[in-house]
Amino acid sequence: DLRQGTPDASAFPRAAWLASYRRALQQAPNEVFGPGDPAGRVELREALTEYLARARGVRTEPGRIVICSGFAHALRLLFGQDRGGGGGGGVLRGPLAVEAYGLGFHRELLAAAGVRTVPLPLDEDGARVDRLVRERAVLLTPAHQFPTGGPLHPERRAAVIDWARARGGVVLEDDYDGEFRYDRKPVGAVQGLDPERVIFIGSVSKSLSPAVRLGWMVLPERYVDDVLAAKGEREAWASTLDQLSLADFMARGAYDRHVRRMRQRYRSRRDRLVAALATHAPHVEVTGVAAGLHAVLRLPPGTERSTVKAATWQGIALDGLAEFRHPDATETAMPIRDGIVVGYATPSEHAYGAALEALCGVLPPGEGH
The missing domain is CATH 3.40.640.10 (Type I PLP-dependent aspartate aminotransferase-like (Major domain))
Incomplete structure (x- = not known):
């Protein structure tokens, strides 16, 4: 998972x-x-x-x-x-402005309350709050913008x-x-x-x-x-x-100790993911890894859906980036990008290595492969 x-x-x-x-x-x-x-x-x-x-x-x-x-x-x-x-x-x-990528469950909950949500475009500095x-x-x-990663710029x-x-x-x-x-x-x-x-x-x-x-x-x-x-x-x-x-x-102080311990564990998991990709899929860009419990793997255009499908066939559960895109986010305001969202916290320690190996096996090949 x-x-x-x-x-x-x-x-x-x-x-x-x-x-x-x-x-x-x-x-x-x-x-x-x-x-x-x-x-x-x-x-x-x-x-x-x-x-x-x-x-x-x-x-x-x-x-x-x-x-x-x-x-x-x-x-x-x-x-x-x-x-x-x-x-x-x-x-x-409402209306409530939200980031163009986020949890669909939250949007559905707000819609059930009669709240209209308006998507804000995202770039490398986070949400475009100037569009409010x-x-x-x-x-x-x-x-840590969910799910694309990165903090909101200080300005x-x-x-x-x-x-x-x-x-x-x-x-x-x-x-x-x-x-x-x-x-x-x-x-x-x-x-x-x-x-x-x-x-x-x-x-x-x-x-x-x-x-x-x-x-x-x-x-x-x-x-x-x-x-x-x-x-x-x-x-x-x-x-x-x-x-x-x-x-x-x-x-x-038990909460602080637990968070420190888990921060070390998840950082190790993140490092193993980045190392595995560097070795087996160096053409795949990994983003959003400075914080949190997941990473986004940027894929070649048109390969997201087939990658998620191939992962399912191999027994890997993961989400495509499109799952999190606001339905009203237009392509002119927010470029559509292919990618998958990989959570590295959920698997147990003994299962994580096999999960990474299987993941690398379903990623689309780079040019010349």
């Missing part, structure tokens, strides 16, 4: 998590076993305030953090698709904040794998430039496990009450005991 989106499930820190869970259970006040606070446990919000400031440059306080079950849940709350027994009604309205016009909000992956980070201030708009910052940067220090969050103009959204889905189902929104003060109203009077999604466990896990 070389699809993007999931970490190495075999690397979940079972012993350390169990220790945190036991401590959380033993020390939990009786109120923990009643209806949950929709804002989330204060212990976790305090731990996140410290961690996000240190690791991502986020400026906030516990009262401006709302716990959710992940990025999709955050979108449902913000745009009115909460199905968890909450109060309904969205906080934000009448949209009320923009959704970006500035630390564009400043420009999108200027746009939000001038238009009274808001930036939604999807920090889906911000901890995993390999060739230099992590790129700080755009939220740090103006906490009142950015909604910062993160989760443990890539860093720890999607099975934990915990995420967070760091909100401008004016949105906190509306998000809590949309969520409802009781927590319907995120386990209170899991929240307390994650708070302990973070406060004791």
Whole structure:
């Protein structure tokens, strides 16, 4: 399985998590076993305030953090698709500008909420935020554009904040794998430039496990009450005991240690992928490898579909770049490129070498071969 989106499930820190869970259970006040606070446990919000400031440059306080079950849940709350027994009604309205390449699942979720999404072209410096016009909000992956790779250029980070201030708009910052940067220090969050103009959204889905189902929104003060109203009077999604466990896990430094360990492991996997391509398919350009859990392999025009099909025949699961392209992204505004998105985090260690060998075997040959 070389699809993007999931970490190495075999690397979940079972012993350390169990220790945190036991401590959380033993020390939990009786109120923990009643209806949950929709804002989330204060212990976790305090731990996140410290961690996000240190690791991502986020400026906030516990009262401006709302716990959710992940990025999709955050979108449902913000745009009115909460199905968890909450109060309904969205906080934000469209149209919403999005990057021309992104997750189709997110676009479908927004469409179900009646939100029109407008694609922004991408180039080597990230999203073309200068193309923002009448949209009320923009959704970006500035630390590592998904899926093409690369951070949003500093000038564009400043420009999108200027746009939000001038238009009274808001930036939604999807920090889906911000901890995993390999060739230099992590790129700080755009939220740090103006906490009142950015909604910062993160989760443990890539860093720890999607099975934990915990995420967070760091909100401008004016949105906190509306998000809590949309969520409802009781927590319907995120386990209170899991929240307390994650708070302990973070406060004791176990989360930092796990992220460091996984950063080393994924960097090694990335290096093995790049080395295998250099040896067996030197004509294939690999991009987006400075960070994250996946890479994009650029292919000769017209070969993407056949490559994905050949991979399927060989028992390799991966995605073509076209799967992530916004349906309204025109070729004149955004050149169509052939490529495949290769996730190098999911396979177990013992299966990874064979996966790379099989991958190289299905790539189209270069000129003269």
